[in-house]
Amino acid sequence: MLKKFTKKALLVCFTNWQVNTAYKIYANYLNKYGIELEACKIDEYVLCIENCKPNIDVDNYDFCIQLVKDQYISTLFEKKSKPCFNGYKEMTMSDDKFLTFVKLAENNIPLPKTISGNTDFDGLKLDEYKRSEEFRNKVEKYLNYPFVAKPTFGYGGKGVSIIKCRKDFDKLLDDAGQEPYLFQEFIPDNPGTDIRVMVVGGKAIFSIMRKNPNSFISNVSSGGIAVKHEASKEQKQIAEKVAQILGLAHCGVDFFNTEDGRSLVCEVNANAGGIEINEQLTGINQAGKFVDYIVKQVYHK
Secondary structure (H helix, E strand, O other), X not given: XXXXXXXXXXXXXXXXXXXXXXXXXXXXXXXXXXOEEEEEEOOOOOOOEEOOEEOOOHHHOOEEEEOOOOHHHHHHHHHXXXXXXOOHHHHHHXXXXXXXXXHHHHOOXXXXXXXXXXXXXXXXXXXXXXXXXXXXXHHHHHXXXXXXXXXXXXXXXXXXXXXXXXXXXXXXXXXXOOOOEEEEEXXXXXXXXXXXXXXEOOEEEEEEEEEOOOOOOOOHHHOOEEEEOXXXXXXXXXXXXXXXXXXXXXXXXEEEXXXXXXXXXXXXXXXXXXXXXXXXXXXOOHHHHHHHHHHHHHHOX
């Protein structure tokens, strides 16, 4: 039986920037294929179940593009065997930085030494939660000062800090409470610099370098600047393998370069944005390539 297509797609987004900019860019490229794009802004929509039916009729769409992950919309699409790019399960894996590292370590991807900090209690609220003295001593044993503390579910460099001594460590743990954190060895080589390789459909399509002369945090949203940069062949191959391991159709894989020539994966971003800036820097149409890949997967299998 031939599959019936509506030539319509749903973009799940959040911020005004995503609606005003990313939506227009994706809508433009999808329109070239005769595909209409609708936007669903998750801070505004109401998902209602009435008479055993949700008010979002997935049958009206062929696929979904997730710029932010929404469990319920993803579930509606997946139950109808309609693809999400990226899928909820895959985005959840990459959102949790420590789960990402566990998965990558299983596949021998080079990583900085990383320790799981506060546990995610999955909504359970404890009246009092404090990491023990034994835990603090063990972290000090595995990681020399200074080391890096990151929110497990953070983005854009927010909440990332350098822990220089036990006093800093104690304060962060006491202030964090139940908030999930991880701790990572500080790579002193080229601080404030990383390399991002963008992968679409299993292929590295371009790379950039991000630099911040005023901070060890390289993210553009935290004051860094992006410049065109040619990643090494090894970095491109590792980035493609990372995307395949995590099942991501579209992602940015970030690397640290060490003075002894190693390339360490420091983070994976399943919602890698900056599509306008990236195209200006590299001349590569990130959104267009993503749309080409989606169309091939959905309509030309």
